[in-house]
Amino acid sequence: MMPLVTIANLDKAFPGVQALKQARFELLPGEVHALMGENGAGKSTLMKILAGIYKKDAGEICIDGIPVDITSPRAAQDLGISIIHQELNLMNDLTAAQNIFIGREPRRAFGLFLDEDALNRNTADILEHMNLRLDPRVEVGELTVAKQQMVEIAKALSFRSRVLIMDEPTAALNRSEILELFSIIRQLKANGVGIVYISHKMDELKEISDRVTVMRDGEYVGTVPTASTTIDTIISMMVGRSLTETKSEVPDLSRHEVMLEVRNLSRGSAIRDVSFHLRKGEILGFAGLMGAGRTEVARAIFGADPIDGGEILVRGKPVEIGSPEDAVRLGIGYLSEDRKRFGLATGMDVATNIVMPCLGRFLSMHVFLKVRAIRETARAYIRQLRIKTPSDSQEVRFLSGGNQQKIVIAKWLARDCEILFFDEPTRGIDVGAKNEIYKLLNALAAQGRAIVMISSELPEILRMSHRIAVMCEGRLTGELPAEGATQEDIMRLATQRQSITTDAADAMIRESTT
Structure with a gap:
């Protein structure tokens, strides 16, 4: 032919x-x-x-x-x-x-x-x-x-x-x-x-x-x-090599400090009486079908959307979060699923993007930028996260999706955020870059960062999480220990309503087996 x-x-x-x-x-x-x-x-x-x-x-x-x-x-x-x-x-x-x-x-x-x-x-x-x-x-x-x-x-x-x-x-x-x-x-x-x-x-x-x-x-x-x-x-x-995807042993985090606690969070029909906690060094996976309310919970905690009721505690103390600025000041970072729209200034260079949340630290007399300090900080994170870029002055829009995602992570690390929300952290990036993001998340947890990872890929949730919280139609329908959990266990909790059929659950499982 x-x-x-x-x-x-x-x-x-x-x-x-x-x-x-x-x-x-x-x-x-x-x-x-x-x-x-x-x-x-x-x-x-x-x-x-x-x-x-x-x-x-x-x-x-x-x-x-x-x-x-x-x-x-x-x-x-x-x-x-x-x-x-x-x-x-x-x-x-x-x-x-x-x-x-x-x-x-x-x-x-x-x-x-x-x-x-x-x-x-x-x-x-x-x-x-x-x-x-x-x-x-x-x-x-x-x-x-x-x-x-x-x-x-x-x-x-x-x-x-x-x-x-x-x-x-x-x-x-x-x-x-x-x-x-x-x-x-x-x-x-x-x-x-x-x-x-x-x-x-x-x-x-x-x-x-x-x-x-x-x-x-x-x-x-x-x-x-x-x-x-x-x-x-x-x-x-x-x-050019084989990638191993073995899951490491889940550590016992029960005695670790509770970094974030959410009680009875509500916002219309999108978030309905959601309560959970997150410990130091923990990766809490948030699973659910599309529209379950996972992103809405993250945005509400980060102050991007107003809430109708509920309480948020950071390190055991009740806090008021009325804006993302409040959240960042409390050490909370949010990596949006739409990194180009909400996570990056793609027309600006790598260094500027990395220091943007903490730019005030790099001002002399509240007016002049400390350019050398900005470059040194950016280069340190480029090395630490192995960001592939010709230089720290390269415009972000010219980098691959995986490297753009690393820059978003770098900016919250530069801001020294101890509580991090990762919303679909590997969406649109290739399998090699995914593996690097997984290693990075594990390293951050090992350093004591508290991480919520929202993902629609069930194998990713099962591989990365220490605990798994499952949502359906704005409600938290259950939590699972990652040890021994299966995709079927997650889907039973993700489909706890009459209008979702077993066939739909099976389709979601097939969709997630990447």
Whole structure:
């Protein structure tokens, strides 16, 4: 079978970085080809060259065996190549149809007026071709993230795309939405569309892809058939070594000081009478289905959201937390699940981000910045956390997701926070970076930091926690000792309501086994 896409010996350099070295890739018609690698491996750079966003320095790209020069996104679209980025590129106040055909709207009366009927009709044809029930006239802002993803796919198909690049398409989707997306992908496969699928979720790759190509440090490592290749083999190809995931023995923390105690915390229907405690050196895992209220509890304790009632004690003393500033002053840090929006100033450099919560310490006469002290502090945490960056003056937006997460951790360590909330600490980062974050959390606990870890990945919860608190619909439904706990134990507590079925619980377990 003639490949749809053949990439050979591709090179790409940025100032100070050789992003791609003799990179290779092949995509067949009607194939889902997974592209894997750690953050910074070159996956996105390779696909952005194919999509016309970057220009190659050397190498060859062939479409249907014919060499092509892709100089712009428009040139890529003309060749039938579309890319769907992890961060969706839609306008919420426009309808689905308007988003799909923006700039290419059908017109009537000598091209003077838009033809809304034809616009909606053309969109309906595409959606029907995808077997998707969606009103072309609905405003995109009213849709779920999953449905917005479908609009992006429809937009790509409106260009008659034969090659569809999907970058972390399920990052913000729940299991039922993922199944809906997979149904669309299988439909596209049946129609001969070739799909490049970039994801860090190993279980998804096993479920949806035909082949896997692995990259490391900008170079091609190998291509393997998904069905006959183990996840451990793929991980080893990605990181160049095997990763051990053995759980250390759970220490007895019963005599350790209680650093944080929460009594009867309430906030509307989001948080309902939640009580728990956290000891020095402990990692308390917070588990539950999406919407269970875990993030809401963390934000309320951190002062980001107001509470209706309840009491918070730090080191046994009742405290009033009316704002994040109050929380930070009490030694509480919160690492948001959306690090780019709430955790980082991505347009600023590494050093500034690290010292931002304690910038007052680096002022001379309350006016002038102590630049040398800022740099020394930042470099100390760069070394301690092994943050991969060319320098402390590098803008954070140019770093990988795993290194960005380490910078968020560094800033709270610089502020000397003893109570830390980690909300989905490994979301969107690769398996090698995950392992480093796990080691870092264990090291922080060993130093006496008290940690609450919120995670939707049950194996992660079971591996990292000393105790596990489980929530459902704003309530704390139970606590489990990590020793001997199973995914089924957690799911029984996470589904303690009539409207959640056993099938939904089973689906959540399958989703979490990454």
